[in-house]
Amino acid sequence: MSAANKPVIVLVRPQLGQNIGKTARAMLNFGLTEMRLVAPRDGWPNPDAGPAASGADIVLEQARVFDTVQEAIADCSSVYASTVRRRDLIMPVIGPEDMANQIAASSKRSAILFGPERSGLETEEVALSNAIVTVPINPEFASLNLAQAVILLAYEWSKRSALSQPTAKEAEPRAPHGELDGLIGQLDDELEAKGYFHPPSRTQATKNNIRTIFTKTGWSSREVKAVRGIIRALVGPARLR
């Protein structure tokens, strides 16, 4: 992953130092390190930011401050404005996944703009962007705070980036069917010995049922062995310790 397609996070006129710190933490959780601040209300550095960053100090230390959005995004080729759809602007509105795909496909710098906590981005600032990115949210309760909006977009970006590793993993491969057959055969024999299959006309249907029940388990070789041990214990005499 090159630094080029790590998007820059641009906070426009952020109000609370605490929220800047929380944003740094959200960014670093997903490997984003470059924060830019446009005219932070309470100046910079802000003593409230560090404690809220929970250890993401490097992001705060490297943060750069700009007077205007234009200056902050001057070196960026693709700019996304995180906001809801604007009736006053005709421009593309995309979701977090599309944004992540576009950033990953680009070899140039990208930036994502986030507005002030209460008021959001000005129309003129949104108009500087290539697209609006909107998180699809519950229309009856849309209450994302700054750090949450950042973490959702950073998360989508990291999924597309090389940083993210495929997590889905079979804990253990399934046992070969032969081993499963051994288990089912053992069970059939033991049940036979107990007189479980009765009446004879139902025996085959019951055996088929046992087969499907134990075939669907997805057990590994280790687990098949464990279950075979359990069956032996169940039919055996009590061991006194």
Next chain:
Amino acid sequence: MSAANKPVIVLVRPQLGQNIGKTARAMLNFGLTEMRLVAPRDGWPNPDAGPAASGADIVLEQARVFDTVQEAIADCSSVYASTVRRRDLIMPVIGPEDMANQIAASSKRSAILFGPERSGLETEEVALSNAIVTVPINPEFASLNLAQAVILLAYEWSKRSALSQPTAKEAEPRAPHGELDGLIGQLDDELEAKGYFHPPSRTQATKNNIRTIFTKTGWSSREVKAVRGIIRALVGPARLR
């Protein structure tokens, strides 16, 4: 979208009321409304929760309190433990997208477990689950708080649920966890009677292993009943026909 595949969010021994409130807010942003609390440290209701929920009061008002994880998930067929991989448990580890796909494909209730803020879930609690769900995160700075973990999983769920159609159906729905608990309890009792758990220092690990083996089966209510009959037959006297 039916209520059936809205996952239940289970907070296990949550510590700060503020975090319970933030979690409610995170949930409702993505349309999740059912919160369950297992032994909240400071009791329930908690006066710190409301202000932090920023208007998601309905989630808090409807929250239900349980003494144990088992009781909280008794009516859920699929349970996901939000945690990092556990070396002491061999079970599937999936990412948020896979979890969302599985929940969307199921017609039965699902639950996602989140541990206490500092310590996380106990091994025995993770072992109650069908899979571990892990957010792929920056290995050098893994600092997700409770509400952030919830919002990321809720977000992934909402993406899938918007797409998912109520057509995908399992041949037979999974048994609720309460029924699986009954089976596992029966097996533990019978194995105990046979002196299977030895030495005592290994007993808990062996029981956890049995739990994961039988939890992963995906058995339906009918199949759980059949297996319970098989266990009874194995330990009982041979019936002469």
